[in-house]
Amino acid sequence: MENNSHPLYFNLTMFVYIGKFRYPAFVLFLLLYTFIISANLVIIVVISREKTLHEPMYIFIMCLSINSLYGSGGFFFRFLRDLLSDSNLIARSACYTQIYIIYTYASYELTILGIMAYDRFVAICQPLHYHSKLTSRVISKLLAFAWIYPAFSVAACVYLASRLPLCGNKIPKVFCANWPVVKLSCVPTVINNIIGMFVSVTTVFLPLAFVLYTYMRIFLVCRKRSSLFKSKVIQSCLPHIVTFVNYSITVFCDVALSRIDLEELNPFLGIILSLEFVVIPPILNPLMYGLKLPEIRKCILRNLSGPQRSKQTKEGDLKQKTS
Secondary structure (H helix, E strand, C coil), X not given: CCCCCCCCEEEEHHHHHCHHHHXXXXXXXXXXXXXXXXXXXXXXXXXXXXXXXXXXXXXXXXXXXXXXXXXXXHHHHHHHHHHCCCCCEEEHHHHHHHHHHHHHHHHHHHHHHHHHHHHHHHHHHCHHXXXXXXXXXXXXXXXXXXXXXXXXXXXXXXXXXXXXCECCCEECCCCCCHHHHHCCECCCCHHHHHHHHHHHHHHHHHHHHHHHXXXXXXXHHHCCCCHHHHHHHHHHHXXXXXXXXXXXXXXXXXXXXXXXXXXXXXXXXXXXXXXXXXXXXXXXXXXXXXXXXHHHHHHHXXXXXXXXXXXXXXXXXXXXXXX
């Protein structure tokens, strides 16, 4: 017999509003997910294969792409399946697993962006100390912290949410999220709120504040330098700035939407704004870093043209032999 305080399934109610648009939406999001996989895999393969790109900044970019595959996988597999399903129920264990994956993805994104900001700060403001400060050991420690701390902090939030007795099973989203589950609780959630606030401050607001601080310092340094120096700084920092601004907006939208009743808004607007959080960053990141950074762009073009050049060379050798 099902325990009403611990329902076996959650109901993702926002799928009701997609209605007859399910199949066009499925095709669209399948194409988007295919692009996310392809584009991020290209970035990962190019950076891992090219020894010239084995520098801190490119290692961090590769980590962003790995995280994009991780987060989008945790969302798209279930979302695409639900678009074709007549039932919008998700098993309790699957729901909490999706919460963990999506929230760790979000935390990883912010901690990695924070480390990338530190990398740009040292490279621009303290160039003579760059190689002494960003050694392979330091990079390993920074990345280990960026992965380990969010993994345990988010696990604590999800565990506390899973222990709550619930007075309902309806989640007004198209994917599982922590706060809508906590709001279903039949008992006070003071501990959940305190732990959630602490995790939010340490994994969201501190990285955001640190990124703003580093760019303020970079801006102050650029004020006193030449136009050529400023243009190089802009070229180097622009992808990171765009990624940071975009992700800040998507995080703000998700946090704001989680505190209001989406069903009272325009349903389609609520769905679109909630999907920005897990769709836009994995699409934008490879575009920005693959197209804007000349080193990565050159390597991608060289790898794409490599097979064609090899084929042309073989054809030329064959013509010479036959002549």
